[in-house]
Amino acid sequence: MIRYILQRIAGMIVVMFIVVTVVFVIVRVTPGDPAAVMLGPDATPQDITDLRTRLGLDQSIFVQYFFYIGQLLKGDLGHSIFLNMPVSAxxxxxxxxxxxxxxxxxxxxxxxxxxxxxxxxxxxxxxxxxxxxxxxxxxxxxxxxxxxxxxxxxxxxxxxxxxxxxxxxxxxxxxxxxxxxxxxxxxxxxxxxxxxxxxxxxxxxxxxxxxxxxxxxxxxxxxxxxxxxxxxxxxxxxxxxxxxxxxxxxxxxxxxxxxxxxxxxxxxxxxxxxxxxxxxxxxxxxxxxxxxxxxxxxxxxxxxxxxxxxxxx
Missing domain, CATH: 1.10.3720.10 (MetI-like)
Incomplete structure (x- = not known):
């Protein structure tokens, strides 16, 4: 029975790792600049550049991915941009x-x-x-x-x-x-x-x-x-x-x-x-x-x- 439970837990970990990867990629490859969408049509190019830097969107997708995995391992789901509060909260x-x-x-x-x-x-x-x-x-x-x-x-x-x-x-x-x-x-x-x-x-x-x-x-x-x-x-x-x-x-x-x-x-x-x-x-x-x-x-x-x-x- 213990072996069966351990196998199920290992399968859960693998599934969640795949889900994390798929969610990260899908959100990142969505058309449109997220920084421009967040700031609205009146934002200047400098404002957009500053926000991209603050959010880490100017880094390569691999750097963003490993940073995101590190956050998750710490139990941090990130910080909401519009709500200005932790996502978990x-x-x-x-x-x-x-x-x-x-x-x-x-x-x-x-x-x-x-x-x-x-x-x-x-x-x-x-x-x-x-x-x-x-x-x-x-x-x-x-x-x-x-x-x-x-x-x-x-x-x-x-x-x-x-x-x-x-x-x-x-x-x-x-x-x-x-x-x-x-x-x-x-x-x-x-x-x-x-x-x-x-x-x-x-x-x-x-x-x-x-x-x-x-x-x-x-x-x-x-x-x-x-x-x-x-x-x-x-x-x-x-x-x-x-x-x-x-x-x-x-x-x-x-x-x-x-x-x-x-x-x-x-x-x-x-x-x-x-x-x-x-x-x-x-x-x-x-x-x-x-x-x-x-x-x-x-x-x-x-x-x-x-x-x-x-x-x-």
Missing amino acids: ALMERAEPTFFLTVFSLLIACVIALPIGIYAAYRRGSFIDQASTLLAMLAASIPSFWLGLILMQVFAVRQQWFPVSGYGGPDAAFLDRMYHLTLPAVALGLVSSALILRFTRASMLDVLGDDYIRTARAKGVVERRVVLKHALKNALIPILTVIGLTAAVLISGAVVTETVFGLPGVGNLVVSAVLRRDYPVIQGALLVIAGLYVLINFAIDMLYLLVDPRVRY
Whole structure:
């Protein structure tokens, strides 16, 4: 087991090194002079030259790369040019809305998808099975930002049940903030539930026809116990995989939804940084998101050991 964990950690390090390199190169080769974009059209050539020197952009890309790697090894993500603060501090300020939006959305997706997927597999070929498959395909084809706009128009503008945008005031209570996150979380959760539902149904169908399921039924085991304990337990690995991937996608995919609902999250920060060419913020946000992606995959791998001990071999 220790060897398996060490192999996974080594793989994470390699992946993050590749991500760091790719992010650095992509940001640097983007057309346009970042110093000129940052200073605006009224900047003089001398101002642009001074800023390029201060940011190290006058050095070769290799020198910039090794300097950036050295910063990362010290835990320094850089300093935001426009916000005039460390990137790590800027990300921490915006982390709360994104974190709770991701958790809230994933909870909604699982509450919708898991029961329907299990029951649809158990009643294979029934009306509920066909309807759930159709709804899953429909939800998967709907952009979350479009669904968010529809929910905003119906429940916020017309019915006035929920706020149109924002995250509450500076002193808002936790429940008030969750109240503001309801519509964006529902928009993301409904779209994300489609993939979880289809994987749950497919995984349950694979195990419901196995010999040990027929044996359990022949022994007179209660049907609910057969489905929820014997079948679901052996179908959990692919279900956990898709839930973990969905969580990672929600973290990185909440950018547009946060912008639509005016949430002061990491997604909104990234959009502003891209428009301003704030390189340190762009790089820091991408690395943090990629790191969370890798950590979630690692956590899912560890859960495999608990669900099915045979994985360690």
